[in-house]
Amino acid sequence: MLSLGCPKTLVDSETILGKLDPGVFRITNSVADCDIALLNTCAFIQEAQQESVDRILELVELKKQNQIRSIIVMGCLVQRFPQELQKELKAVDAFVGSGEYDKVSQIVSQVADGGHVFSVGRPGYLATAAEGRVALTPEFYRYLKISEGCDHVCSFCTIPLFRGKHRSRPMPDILEEARLLVKAGAKELVVTGQDTTYYGRDLYGRYELPVLLKELDKIEGLHWIRLLYAYPSCITEDLIAAIRDGEKICRYLDMPLQHASDPMLQAMRRGITKRKTIDLIKRFRAEVPDLAIRTTFIVGFPGETDGDFEELMEFMESMRFERLGIFTYSREKDSAAALLPNQVEESVKQERFEKAMLLQQRISGDNNQGYLGKTLDVLIEKADEHNPGCRVGRSYMDAPEVDGSVYVRSSKKFKPGTFCRVSITETREYDLVGEPV
Ligand code: SF4
Numbered sequence: 001m002l003s004l005g006c007p008k009t010l011v012d013s014e015t016i017l018g019k020l021d022p023g024v025f026r027i028t029n030s031v032a033d034c035d036i037a038l039l040n041t042c043a044f045i046q047e048a049q050q051e052s053v054d055r056i057l058e059l060v061e062l063k064k065q066n067q068i069r070s071i072i073v074m075g076c077l078v079q080r081f082p083q084e085l086q087k088e089l090k091a092v093d094a095f096v097g098s099g100e101y102d103k104v105s106q107i108v109s110q111v112a113d114g115g116h117v118f119s120v121g122r123p124g125y126l127a128t129a130a131e132g133r134v135a136l137t138p139e140f141y142r143y144l145k146i147s148e149g150c151d152h153v154c155s156f157c158t159i160p161l162f163r164g165k166h167r168s169r170p171m172p173d174i175l176e177e178a179r180l181l182v183k184a185g186a187k188e189l190v191v192t193g194q195d196t197t198y199y200g201r202d203l204y205g206r207y208e209l210p211v212l213l214k215e216l217d218k219i220e221g222l223h224w225i226r227l228l229y230a231y232p233s234c235i236t237e238d239l240i241a242a243i244r245d246g247e248k249i250c251r252y253l254d255m256p257l258q259h260a261s262d263p264m265l266q267a268m269r270r271g272i273t274k275r276k277t278i279d280l281i282k283r284f285r286a287e288v289p290d291l292a293i294r295t296t297f298i299v300g301f302p303g304e305t306d307g308d309f310e311e312l313m314e315f316m317e318s319m320r321f322e323r324l325g326i327f328t329y330s331r332e333k334d335s336a337a338a339l340l341p342n343q344v345e346e347s348v349k350q351e352r353f354e355k356a357m358l359l360q361q362r363i364s365g366d367n368n369q370g371y372l373g374k375t376l377d378v379l380i381e382k383a384d385e386h387n388p389g390c391r392v393g394r395s396y397m398d399a400p401e402v403d404g405s406v407y408v409r410s411s412k413k414f415k416p417g418t419f420c421r422v423s424i425t426e427t428r429e430y431d432l433v434g435e436p437v
Pocket of ligand 1 (some may be wrong): 077150153154158159231
């Protein structure tokens with residue numbers, strides 16, 4: 001199984017593997033070693049679509065060389081371009097849409113018997129706790145998908161087209177899965193969805209994320225609960241309080257903002273103004289002093305002027321986000337923004353991207369200096385392959401796979417998945433270095 005894209009897709013991939021009868025199928029993580037290659041794709045933006053197509057073509061090449069027997073392609077790219085893929089990629093044995101995973105065991109058996117399958121229906125699969133998952137991350141941190149799809153209408157985004165409308169999982173089922181994951185060794189649960197703050201709106205008629213977080217906070221043996229993909233206009237006082245008062249809830253908030261100038265926020269259909277965003281961030285920081293905020297911005301959105309971009313830079317300078325990613329605007333077919341006038345030149349997008357990344361590099365370095373001499377809990381992930389006397393871990397400010405690291409200098413061989421208190425002795429632009437206390 002090769003799983004591309006976001007944590008939601010990774011959970012789907014784990015669920016898919018959980019459906020394969022271990023008495024019939026042996027799962028290997030080496031493509032050279034397999035008969036049937038499973039590829040779960042991403043269609044978020046053109047770059048991700050291209051990466052998915054490139055991986056498919058690599059598998060087709062391996063099949064031509066008889067190194068693998070069959071190819072099954074699944075997920076967002078299939079849901080987004082079903083006909084095109086089926087027409088262009090005849091060597092693929094099965095195409096499975098992002099909502100068809102309840103049929104996956106039978107589809108894999110059909111392919112194993114030499115069959116060809118095309119199964120694309122309603123987008124977005126919402127698994128239950130009973131379905132089980134095969135871990136594709138280290139056991140000590142696991143993603144917990146609480147909902148599927150999205151009801152927002154951001155003009156640059158096509159995700160609702162291939163993930164569908166927002167659907168929340170029933171809370172008892174999420175809690176059951178969380179307990180099972182902790183029993184299986186999870187120390188950190190990373191809460192994910194397209195918009196986690198919208199949780200419960202469909203099922204319970206109100207935002208129920210704060211209640212869910214409080215219930216997760218009661219689970220014995222769990223150390224960290226981390227929240228990803230919060231939508232600014234769906235953040236409530238209850239959520240701020242839940243993060244402030246939670247014993248295990250990381251003081252970490254991943255909240256994509258996308259831009260800071262009002263004309264851009266409006267054209268993006270983000271449903272929030274700059275003023276409201278600043279008030280929200282100030283309120284959150286006042287209530288949760290050591291909060292680490294991760295956000296993302298898009299530069300080069302249609303109509304973005306030098307003035308809009310300067311406003312974004314000033315906003316970054318004043319808000320001083322702990323973690324930040326920048327994307328250049330990607331003109332997605334079937335998105336509303338693709339039809340907007342004043343599309344920005346690629347060279348201008350790139351220039352703005354580099355300027356913003358340079359600014360954030362400085363801000364991140366300055367922020368990190370504030371941790372010199374401080375002591376942090378660090379979740380050890382692995383040995384540092386470049387430095388034998390060192391372990392690599394994460395603090396509460398670091399989500400897996402996207403944020404920085406804490407390098408722990410010690411002769412003691414801390415096991416992956418263990419926590420240790422670390423006194424910070426050195427800081428870098430994106431990472432911290434320290435010694436166990
Ligand atoms: S919140 Fe906006 S950007 Fe995110 S998935 Fe929904 S529509 Fe897309």
